[in-house]
Amino acid sequence: MSTAQMNPVENFLRMDRMPHIWCPGCGIGTTVNCFARALVQSKLLPDKVAIVSGIGCTGRVAGYLRLDSFHTTHGRAIPFATGLKLANPGLTVVVYSGDGDLFAIGGNHFIHAARRNLDIKVICVNNFIYGMTGGQVGPTTPLGAVATTSPYGCFERPFNLPFLAESSGAVYVARWTAYHVRHIAQSMVEILNKRGFCFLEIISPCPTLYQRRNKLGDGLDAMRYYKQKSTVKNGANTKEVEVNFGGDIIVGKFVDIERPTLAGAMAAQLSKSPENV
Amino acid sequence: MKADPKSVLTGVHFIDGDQACCEGALAAGANFAAGYPITPSTEIVERFASRAPAAGGVFLQMEDELASSMAILGATWGGAKAFTVTSGPGFSLMMEHIGYAAMTETPCVFVDVQRGGPSTGLPTLPGQGDMMQARWGSHGDYEVIALCPNSPQECFDLMIDAFNLSEQFRTPVMFMMDECVGHMTEKVVIPSADEIEISPRRYTSVPPSEYLPFRAGPDGIPDMARAGEGYRTEVTGLTHDEHGYPAMDWKSQHKLVGRLVSKIRDNANCIARWEEHALEDADVAVVAYGITSRVVGQAIEMAREEGLRVGLLRPVVIWPFPEKRVRELAKQVRALVVVEMNYGQIVHEVERCAAGLARTLLVGHGGGAVHEPENILQILREAAR
Numbered sequence: 001m002s003t004a005q006m007n008p009v010e011n012f013l014r015m016d017r018m019p020h021i022w023c024p025g026c027g028i029g030t031t032v033n034c035f036a037r038a039l040v041q042s043k044l045l046p047d048k049v050a051i052v053s054g055i056g057c058t059g060r061v062a063g064y065l066r067l068d069s070f071h072t073t074h075g076r077a078i079p080f081a082t083g084l085k086l087a088n089p090g091l092t093v094v095v096y097s098g099d100g101d102l103f104a105i106g107g108n109h110f111i112h113a114a115r116r117n118l119d120i121k122v123i124c125v126n127n128f129i130y131g132m133t134g135g136q137v138g139p140t141t142p143l144g145a146v147a148t149t150s151p152y153g154c155f156e157r158p159f160n161l162p163f164l165a166e167s168s169g170a171v172y173v174a175r176w177t178a179y180h181v182r183h184i185a186q187s188m189v190e191i192l193n194k195r196g197f198c199f200l201e202i203i204s205p206c207p208t209l210y211q212r213r214n215k216l217g218d219g220l221d222a223m224r225y226y227k228q229k230s231t232v233k234n235g236a237n238t239k240e241v242e243v244n245f246g247g248d249i250i251v252g253k254f255v256d257i258e259r260p261t262l263a264g265a266m267a268a269q270l271s272k273s274p275e276n277v
Numbered sequence: 278m279k280a281d282p283k284s285v286l287t288g289v290h291f292i293d294g295d296q297a298c299c300e301g302a303l304a305a306g307a308n309f310a311a312g313y314p315i316t317p318s319t320e321i322v323e324r325f326a327s328r329a330p331a332a333g334g335v336f337l338q339m340e341d342e343l344a345s346s347m348a349i350l351g352a353t354w355g356g357a358k359a360f361t362v363t364s365g366p367g368f369s370l371m372m373e374h375i376g377y378a379a380m381t382e383t384p385c386v387f388v389d390v391q392r393g394g395p396s397t398g399l400p401t402l403p404g405q406g407d408m409m410q411a412r413w414g415s416h417g418d419y420e421v422i423a424l425c426p427n428s429p430q431e432c433f434d435l436m437i438d439a440f441n442l443s444e445q446f447r448t449p450v451m452f453m454m455d456e457c458v459g460h461m462t463e464k465v466v467i468p469s470a471d472e473i474e475i476s477p478r479r480y481t482s483v484p485p486s487e488y489l490p491f492r493a494g495p496d497g498i499p500d501m502a503r504a505g506e507g508y509r510t511e512v513t514g515l516t517h518d519e520h521g522y523p524a525m526d527w528k529s530q531h532k533l534v535g536r537l538v539s540k541i542r543d544n545a546n547c548i549a550r551w552e553e554h555a556l557e558d559a560d561v562a563v564v565a566y567g568i569t570s571r572v573v574g575q576a577i578e579m580a581r582e583e584g585l586r587v588g589l590l591r592p593v594v595i596w597p598f599p600e601k602r603v604r605e606l607a608k609q610v611r612a613l614v615v616v617e618m619n620y621g622q623i624v625h626e627v628e629r630c631a632a633g634l635a636r637t638l639l640v641g642h643g644g645g646a647v648h649e650p651e652n653i654l655q656i657l658r659e660a661a662r
Contacts, residue, residue, distance in 0.1 A: 014511070017522060047507040052351070063511055063523065068504040070354065071513035071523075072347065073377050079311075079344035083351030083359065084504060086335050087309050091355065091505050112340040270330045 009036035012046065014066045021060060025211075025219020027178030027204030028058055028125050032065070034181055035096070035123070038188030049092045049192075052081045054101035057131040057206075058124075061096040075105030078113045081120045089263060092121070092192060099126040099140040103159055107139070114168035114197045116262040121191040121198045124161065127206035135209030142245035146213045163238040165199040166255050172198035173238060173255035178205060179226035180251060187253065196261050203249060214245075280304050280437075280473035284332040287469045294458040295320035297429040297465045298388060299328065301436025302360055304467065306475055307386075308334035309357035311348035313341050313367060316400040317456040318390035321362045342367035346374035350383045354512065356503040358440060358478075360386035364456075365394045368407055369414070376415030377514045378449035379537060382491075382499065384478065386439045388452040390459040391567075391618075393644035403456035404644030405567055405618035409625075411451040412596050418534050420541035422548060423451035423596035425566045429463045435593070441476035442548065446540060447498050453595060455618065457568035457647060478503075485509065491533070492519040497540035545597035555581070556588035561660045562606045563589045564627050565616040568647055573616050576653035585661040595623070603630035612636040612660035616653055618644045636660065 013036065022028050039046060046067060053062035055074035062069040068091075072080045077095045085093045095102075102110055102124050113120065129147055130136040137150035140161065144153045165173045172194055174187045184202055191198035205211055205222030216222065226249065233241075234252040241250040260268070284303040292300070299321045302310070308329070312322040326336040335357075339345040342363055349359035363371060368389045378385055393399030394406045411423045422442050424435045436452060443450040481488055481500035490510040493499045502508035511521035516533055518524040524533075541548070555577065556562060565573045570591040580587040590606060592599050603626075607613060613635050615624035620641045628637040640656050642648050 014522075016520075047509070048505050050504050063513060066509050068354075068509055069511045070351070071511070071515065072350075073373055073514055076343060076347040076374070079339065079347035080351035082337065082339070082344070083309065083311065083348035083353070083357070084355040085351075086337060086348075087352035087355030087357035087359070088503075088505055108340050109344055112344070266335075274327050 008040055009033055012036040012039055012066055014064055017064055020064055022057060023208045025205060025207035025222070026057070027127070027202070027219070028061065030178045030181060031123070031125055031184060031202050031204065032061055034185040035188055038185045038192060041185070041189045042192040044092055044192055048090060049094065050084060051094050051096055052077045052084065053095070054097040054106060056098040056101045058096065058098035059101055075101055076109065077101065078106060078109040078120070078122070082113060082118055085118060085120055086263065094121045094123065096123045098131070099124055099128065100130045100138040103161065104139045111164070111168040114165060114170045114199070117169055117171060117196045117259055119195050119197070119261045119263060121200070123188070123200045123202065125202050125204045126161065127204050127210055129206050129210040131206050131209055135213060142243060144245045145210070158243070160238070160242045161201045162199070162241050162254050166238045169197065170199045170255060171196035171257050171259055174253040175201040175203065175241065176251050177203040177226035177230055177249060179223050179230065183251070196259065203243070278475050278477050280470040280475050281306060281332070282470040285470040285473060286467050288467055290465045290467060291462060292429060292465050293320070293460050293462045294426070294429040294432040294454060295390065295460065296324050297432040298436050298452070298454065299324040300465070300467060301433040302386070302440070303328060303332060303334070304433070304473055305437040305440035306358045307360050307440065308332065309349065309352035309359040310334070310336045310361065311339045311345040311352070311359070312362045313339055313345050315364045315367045317392055317459050318362045318364045318388065321388060342370035343374070346371035346387070349385050350374060350378055350381070353383050353385050354504050360388060362388040362390070364390050364392050365398060365404070365407055366396070368410065372414040375421070375449050376417060376419060379415070379419035379421065380514050381512050382447040382537070383449070384443040384447055386436070386443055386450050386452055388454065391453065391455040399645050401456070402645040403568060403618060403647065405455055405569065406622070406644060408453065408595065408617070408619065408622045411453055418538060420538050421449055421451055421596055422446065422541065422594065423453050425453045425592060425595045426458055427567050427570045427591065428458065429461060429465045432458065433465050433467060437473060441474070444476040444478055446544070447479065447501070448541065451596070453567065455567045481508070489519040490521045491517060493536055497536050497543065541597060546601060548594055549597050549599045550594040551599045551602060552591045552593055554589040556590065556606065558586050559588035559609070560611045561585065561587045561614060561657055562610045563587060563614045563616055563657070564592070564603070564623065565589065566592050566595055566623065569616050569618055572647045572650060573653055576650040576657060579650060579654050580657045583658070585657060587657050587661070598626050598630070600630045603627055604632065604634070607631035607634035610635050612638055614638045614640060614656055614660050616640040616648060618642045618647070
């Protein structure tokens with residue numbers, strides 16, 4: 001293959017696994033493109049970057065990236081990443097998964113990894129729905145939105161993910177939509193080069209299951225919606241960035257602070273003598 | 278290779294089974310443990326948390342058993358030797374990751390210090406009700422290796438074997454203790470590091486360009502690559518091909534799962550291990566394991582005093598089961614008496630192996646206390662008739 005024809009992101013993809021399984025209009029592939037570009041820009045050695053996913057549509061990301069790729073069990077990408085990072089501190093460990101995987105079945109692990117300030121990067125593609133299993137309601141489904149298991153409309157208040165991440169202890173919190181490709185890539189570069197528990201939410205269309213059932217059009221209509229209704233508010237109070245059905249979307253970098261990482265705090269504490277043993 | 282001296286507490290100790298289990302893990306080279314507190318197993322990781330840092334190891338108390346059982350798998354792929362420790366309720370929560378470890382061929386050790394169950398059961402009192410769960414608890418088809426110590430000394434010795442077997446066969450190994458063995462204090466002799474044989478991880482020696490992460494060698498077991506070394510391995514719990522890529526078809530399923538099963542089954546005779554006592558002239562063979570194997574000692578003595586020819590078969594490795602030996606015994610004895618602290622688990626395996634050649638009797642017990650030797654004796658008398 002001549003290098004002139006090669007897309008720079010191909011270096012980071014398992015091209016022998018293409019075509020991927022994602023639907024036309026889905027935003028996950030867009031985010032993967034951003035991630036591959038961010039890897040180039042981050043100057044990290046790809047051999048030292050590991051990617052861990054859970055289960056679901058976004059859970060398939062790990063397998064398509066030509067890195068050390070771990071497709072784990074449902075909800076447990078973060079615990080796997082915890083062991084991987086602590087056993088091999090030289091790795092940059094990225095958890096790339098969906099909203100259902102990270103915040104329903106895996107919610108407990110998310111808040112604890114953030115609390116510990118484990119040095120991992122969590123990228124959540126939030127499509128408001130369980131895609132792979134056919135469009136069920138989830139912990140991020142907006143009030144009133146229709147899903148196969150909420151045919152009358154969702155009656156549970158969803159998580160506000162940036163607020164959850166910040167209050168649990170994340171040192172970096174940002175949100176973009178699949179429309180904001182340059183911002184996504186920029187945030188990815190930032191988290192790849194930042195120490196501590198970093199969280200990036202990417203709101204992304206699921207045309208097949210979420211858009212269609214809620215009469216929101218296709219992937220392109222989702223882009224129009226994101227373009228028209230998104231407002232960039234860097235440093236916004238995360239308490240105030242809730243997403244409502246069809247409502248405004250606040251995007252931007254909300255949190256970027258420093259505090260000791262789990263490994264740092266552990267090393268400092270272990271230098272003292274043990275008590276009561 | 279030999280054990281690392283800085284992890285081996287060489288000497289003669291007076292410690293309980295939980296402490297000895299921890300020392301066994303350290304001697305075996307374990308440098309990562311994750312756990313969630315649960316009686317009667319917690320002392321193992323309490324000791325590890327205090328001992329490991331000096332040996333360069335890490336302990337992290339996780340938020341639950343789901344997390345603990347997955348953190349050790351991440352640590353293993355990161356290059357560590359890892360284990361987790363639990364009891365019944367936590368063991369139930371770990372089942373999915375035992376399956377993931379089997380499917381991804383991740384070496385690791387799961388310690389279950391059994392207590393009375395089901396559910397919360399008897400947190401501080403013994404049971405042996407998880408023996409079949411250790412074998413069959415995760416969904417789908419797979420094989421495991423499970424060891425069953427009956428003394429603090431064996432908690433040390435067999436823990437090293439558990440790690441070695443997990444590395445040799447790239448499989449999760451279950452370490453099936455019980456509350457009595459965990460909490461009984463006895464003499465434990467820890468040899469010097471150069472007397473302890475350690476099976477190193479089977480890392481590949483081929484360059485990344487030639488490496489196929491799930492292509493098995495002639496022994497049915499593939500070599501591993503550590504994350505961060507340039508191999509860019511894909512690991513998935515989905516059915517996968519030799520590249521590690523998902524392969525959703527029956528042929529790939531048969532090839533992979535068939536291999537996962539046969540890599541243990543084909544070696545069952547060399548993995549299986551047991552101890553025998555007074556079986557040469559026996560008309561009745563008692564089968565017992567863990568703490569129960571020690572309680573039956575007295576019952577066998579009493580039976581021998583009455584002139585009954587009774588002996589003991591004690592599986593040390595419980596899975597794979599000593600099938601051939603039980604079959605041979607079934608040809609020799611009138612009856613096989615299985616004494617276990619549950620209402621009948623290993624007895625089914627014994628009955629299967631006996632294949633009708635000898636009567637199989639159960640002396641069951643709900644847990645919470647060990648058997649009374651007199652109750653065992655009664656059944657031995659009946660079995661000898």
